Amino acid sequence: MTIELKINGRPRRLEIEPGDMLVDVLRxxxxxxxxxxxxxxxxxxxxxxxxxAPILSCSTLAVKADGQExxxxxxxxxxxxxxxxxxxxxxxxxxxxxxxxxALTVHSLIKxxxxxxxxxxxxxxxxxxxxxxxxxxxxxxxxxxxxxxK
Amino acid sequence: xxxxxxxxxxxxxxxxxxxxxxxxxAYTDDLAPKDALVVKLVRSTHAFAKIKKIDASxxxxxxxxxxVLTHHDVPRxxxxxxxxxxxxxxxxxxxxxxxxxxYPGDEVAVVAAVDEATARQAVxxxxxxxxxxxxxxxxxxxxxxxxxxxxxxxxxxxxxMGFEPKKxxxxxxxxxxxxxxxxxxxxxxxxxxRYTTQAQAHAALEPHAAYCYYDxxxxxNIVSSTQNPFHTRRILGEVFEMPLRNIRVSKPRIGGGFGxxxxxxxxxxxxxxxxxxxxxxxxxxxxxxxxxxxxxxxKMRLDIRLGSDKxxxxxxxxxxxxxxxxxxxxxxLTVFTNCGSKSLPLYNKVEAVRFGGKxxxxxxxxxxxxxxxxxxxxxxxxxxxxxELAHKLGMDPAVLREKNMIAENETSDIFRIMGEGGExxxxxxxxxxxxxxxxxxxxxxxxxxxxxxxxxxxxxxxAKGMALAMQGSGIPLIDMGSATLxxxxxxxxxxxxxxxxxxxxxxxxxxxxxxxELGVSSDDIVVYSSxxxxxxxxxxxxxxxxxxxxxxxxxxxxxxMKKVLREAVAEKFGVDAEDIEFNGRELRIKDGSKxxxxxxxxxxxxxxxxxxxxxxxxxxxxxxxxxATGSFSGHVSPPPYMAGFCEIEVDLxxxxxxxxxxxxxxxxxxxxxxxxxxxxxxxxxxxxxxxxLHEDVVLSSSGKMxxxxxxxxxxxSREDVGKLRVEFAESYDPTGPxxxxxxxxxxxxxxxxAISNALYNATGVRLTSLPLTPAKVLAAIESQK
Numbered sequence: 023m024t025i026e027l028k029i030n031g032r033p034r035r036l037e038i039e040p041g042d043m044l045v046d047v048l049r050x051x052x053x054x055x056x057x058x059x060x061x062x063x064x065x066x067x068x069x070x071x072x073x074x075a076p077i078l079s080c081s082t083l084a085v086k087a088d089g090q091e092x093x094x095x096x097x098x099x100x101x102x103x104x105x106x107x108x109x110x111x112x113x114x115x116x117x118x119x120x121x122x123x124x125a126l127t128v129h130s131l132i133k134x135x136x137x138x139x140x141x142x143x144x145x146x147x148x149x150x151x152x153x154x155x156x157x158x159x160x161x162x163x164x165x166x167x168x169x170x171x172k
Numbered sequence: 173x174x175x176x177x178x179x180x181x182x183x184x185x186x187x188x189x190x191x192x193x194x195x196x197x198a199y200t201d202d203l204a205p206k207d208a209l210v211v212k213l214v215r216s217t218h219a220f221a222k223i224k225k226i227d228a229s230x231x232x233x234x235x236x237x238x239x240v241l242t243h244h245d246v247p248r249x250x251x252x253x254x255x256x257x258x259x260x261x262x263x264x265x266x267x268x269x270x271x272x273x274x275y276p277g278d279e280v281a282v283v284a285a286v287d288e289a290t291a292r293q294a295v296x297x298x299x300x301x302x303x304x305x306x307x308x309x310x311x312x313x314x315x316x317x318x319x320x321x322x323x324x325x326x327x328x329x330x331x332x333m334g335f336e337p338k339k340x341x342x343x344x345x346x347x348x349x350x351x352x353x354x355x356x357x358x359x360x361x362x363x364x365x366r367y368t369t370q371a372q373a374h375a376a377l378e379p380h381a382a383y384c385y386y387d388x389x390x391x392x393n394i395v396s397s398t399q400n401p402f403h404t405r406r407i408l409g410e411v412f413e414m415p416l417r418n419i420r421v422s423k424p425r426i427g428g429g430f431g432x433x434x435x436x437x438x439x440x441x442x443x444x445x446x447x448x449x450x451x452x453x454x455x456x457x458x459x460x461x462x463x464x465x466x467x468x469x470x471k472m473r474l475d476i477r478l479g480s481d482k483x484x485x486x487x488x489x490x491x492x493x494x495x496x497x498x499x500x501x502x503x504x505l506t507v508f509t510n511c512g513s514k515s516l517p518l519y520n521k522v523e524a525v526r527f528g529g530k531x532x533x534x535x536x537x538x539x540x541x542x543x544x545x546x547x548x549x550x551x552x553x554x555x556x557x558x559x560e561l562a563h564k565l566g567m568d569p570a571v572l573r574e575k576n577m578i579a580e581n582e583t584s585d586i587f588r589i590m591g592e593g594g595e596x597x598x599x600x601x602x603x604x605x606x607x608x609x610x611x612x613x614x615x616x617x618x619x620x621x622x623x624x625x626x627x628x629x630x631x632x633x634x635a636k637g638m639a640l641a642m643q644g645s646g647i648p649l650i651d652m653g654s655a656t657l658x659x660x661x662x663x664x665x666x667x668x669x670x671x672x673x674x675x676x677x678x679x680x681x682x683x684x685x686x687x688x689e690l691g692v693s694s695d696d697i698v699v700y701s702s703x704x705x706x707x708x709x710x711x712x713x714x715x716x717x718x719x720x721x722x723x724x725x726x727x728x729x730x731x732x733m734k735k736v737l738r739e740a741v742a743e744k745f746g747v748d749a750e751d752i753e754f755n756g757r758e759l760r761i762k763d764g765s766k767x768x769x770x771x772x773x774x775x776x777x778x779x780x781x782x783x784x785x786x787x788x789x790x791x792x793x794x795x796x797x798x799x800a801t802g803s804f805s806g807h808v809s810p811p812p813y814m815a816g817f818c819e820i821e822v823d824l825x826x827x828x829x830x831x832x833x834x835x836x837x838x839x840x841x842x843x844x845x846x847x848x849x850x851x852x853x854x855x856x857x858x859x860x861x862x863x864x865l866h867e868d869v870v871l872s873s874s875g876k877m878x879x880x881x882x883x884x885x886x887x888x889s890r891e892d893v894g895k896l897r898v899e900f901a902e903s904y905d906p907t908g909p910x911x912x913x914x915x916x917x918x919x920x921x922x923x924x925x926a927i928s929n930a931l932y933n934a935t936g937v938r939l940t941s942l943p944l945t946p947a948k949v950l951a952a953i954e955s956q957k
């Protein structure tokens with residue numbers, strides 16, 4: 023079957039099977055910035071925005087994206103670049119596998135809550151797992167990024 | 173010792189950081205060729221079975237299926253997938269495919285098809301008939317079990333290690349200094365305790381992946397998420413009986429390793445399919461496969477005895493261990509020896525010390541290398557027992573350690589006796605800031621030995637605990653790293669290293685080391701790493717070796733590069749090389765040297781940039797590439813140290829333990845990049861906290877893994893831990909690159925004992941079996957009532 027959707031602002035028509043997951047369809051279509059980590063919607067690395075809300079693309083059927091607007095990290099490249107400066111300045115980045123999904127969730131957090139406190143940051147991002155960092159540096163970087171965005 | 177650095181001991185953004193955050197194609201599966209056959213493994217559903225028949229006829233009829241390969245189709249060469257040096261200190265007990273399957277998840281057959289869906293469907297269509305055998309799931313029963321996990325006659329070891337497969341023993345080790353029993357019998361206070369640790373999963377977020385293709389020269393190219401391309405090439409050559417010149421292994425970016433990608437897994441099956449079909453192939457593990465069919469940490473049973481006099485002078489330590497290596501013996505011996513050699517020397521003033529035991533096979537997911545590598549288990553037993561001893565003595569546990577811990581200009585016989593699989597090396601400790609770490613940690617956590625417990629409201633109790641730790645920096649006389657520097661036009665340098673950045677930032681910090689020695693900016697060092705065709709040799713990323721071993725190799729390469737530069741400039745100007753000096757920007761004649769005024773055109777200096785163009789474009793018959801290589805293999809392995817302190821909150825109603833604050837004061841010598849060193853420690857702490865509190869590889873009674881996803885196997889989220897506070901001691905190891913020691917593993921070691929000790933202080937109950945789940949904690953509290 024065919025779905026028509028917008029990805030990062032551009033219209034795309036994609037051939038899918040009814041059981042395909044969105045993460046696989048996006049990666050096969052060349053959006054390899056969407057990572058695949060767990061297959062069970064538990065780790066957050068496959069996060070994309072659907073109609074501006076973060077979703078887990080490994081547990082979303084591709085057919086659900088028909089007629090919708092999908093944003094990957096490439097769709098927020100300017101903001102992700104600014105965020106990357108804060109993250110790398112803090113030395114808060116390691117293997118980077120969680121980073122694109124994480125950057126999208128940070129984008130949503132700030133959009134929903136421009137002045138989150140530490141607890142709100144931890145809570146909103148709890149579904150974005152990182153096995154390398156211990157999260158401390160990410161918290162410092164987000165806090166500084168939030169301040170700078172004000 | 174110089175601490176006036178311009179490049180190292182400075183922050184520098186991780187050079188690949190921005191590109192990774194922006195999601196540029198970087199990891200193995202991002203880069204695999206679009207036309208690659210998709211490879212899937214048929215895996216055993218039984219813990220132990222002999223394959224009677226594999227019927228692939230239905231699968232082969234499916235359009236798009238390229239091949240199905242079984243043990244009948246592959247060379248029968250026993251190997252170890254450990255990914256270690258040569259000769260390997262692990263039993264060679266694994267075949268590419270075998271008639272026996274030894275754990276649920278073991279490889280039965282290999283399927284290749286044109287796409288993912290077809291490959292999956294083909295796997296479902298393959299019918300395997302098994303003769304199901306009684307599995308051995310309990311390591312305690314290994315030696316007396318009727319089940320023999322490795323009945324095959326071909327398995328062997330490359331040197332004696334007590335390998336007795338008929339008794340399910342992968343290796344045996346014993347060492348002894350002095351008369352432990354006699355000294356213990358004369359001690360005023362003794363502790364005797366059995367501790368057990370569980371299997372832990374690495375859970376790197378990038379699942380293992382590999383792809384393979386023939387290049388234009390008809391050579392096999394493997395790209396994979398490996399921590400060690402050179403060992404991988406050697407092992408692939410061994411199993412496929414192919415000259416190494418026909419194989420290239422490289423790795424792109426890696427989404428975390430922690431030891432889990434030191435072993436060879438998928439490379440074997442991608443290469444099998446490509447060599448059989450001539451076509452490109454790729455294979456990516458599902459998360460379930462990562463849990464079930466990669467490796468986990470060795471489960472251990474540790475029996476420890478300690479003894480001291482009335483003043484708390486430690487006299488003897490006896491540590492006897494049983495370790496479960498699972499279905500295959502990768503890292504069985506060396507993780508075991510590290511359990512002693514990277515924990516016991518902490519207390520080097522004892523009169524007698526004994527360490528030994530066995531590593532046995534079971535029908536569980538194999539154990540392998542995992543950050544901490546034995547030291548973490550040994551540390552848990554030792555540092556728990558030390559706090560128990562302090563309690564018996566009525567002494568502050570921090571003071572008991574202070575009285576007995578190793579210090580600068582001291583040694584331990586253990587260094588000489590215990591190596592990784594063989595003898596060790598003598599080593600005098602030249603940097604050890606444990607006293608500072610202890611003092612600073614006490615201050616940061618507000619340590620008051622009289623008030624380690626406090627009641628808070630709602631049935632909750634807070635308490636503090638602590639532990640010390642040590643690790644190593646590479647494997648002396650075994651690990652070798654090398655680096656090549658090459659001057660480029662415009663005056664920058666290529667740095668080629670075999671070292672493997674698995675997400676730690678090693679490419680970044682190694683460029684900083686090169687820049688520091690050359691006197692140039694880190695921006696003028698362009699790094700290319702981990703490619704057997706294009707970079708010099710390196711053992712890879714394991715054993716806390718990269719900073720120390722490869723870092724030292726880079727210093728040698730940079731020193732050689734400066735010599736090559738001075739000689740080339742001297743030749744150009746017809747002066748003596750010893751009269752030329754290089755300050756990182758220009759090459760000039762030293763003040764007062766006899767060459768002054770002798771340069772052909774009368775100048776006294778030339779910039780590196782001008783000279784780079786001259787040597788590559790302007791010098792006619794004298795043009796040349798200027799390059800230099802350096803290699804390093806350590807005589808010693810200087811330990812980094814840590815004092816870890818925690819404050820926990822225990823809910824007496826539910827048994828839940830929460831870490832509110834973890835203080836880790838670290839002596840890693842010079843932190844080459846303090847931010848990246850800190851995040852290594854923070855990440856290690858959280859993995860250690862996860863292991864202490866909840867991470868556990870759980871099997872059903874038939875041996876199937878129940879914890880094979882992130883819902884059943886929980887890794888800590890950012891809501892699960894309070895503060896992690898990491899600081900570094902001012903320290904400088906004279907044998908390290910600009911004073912550096914390792915930092916990758918030390919962070920994981922202390923939480924097990926520190927949190928257990930805090931839990932004891934909170935509840936008065938000593939839990940001796942990890943993890944400290946609410947159910948266990950609650951049962952222990954209830955048993956007190």
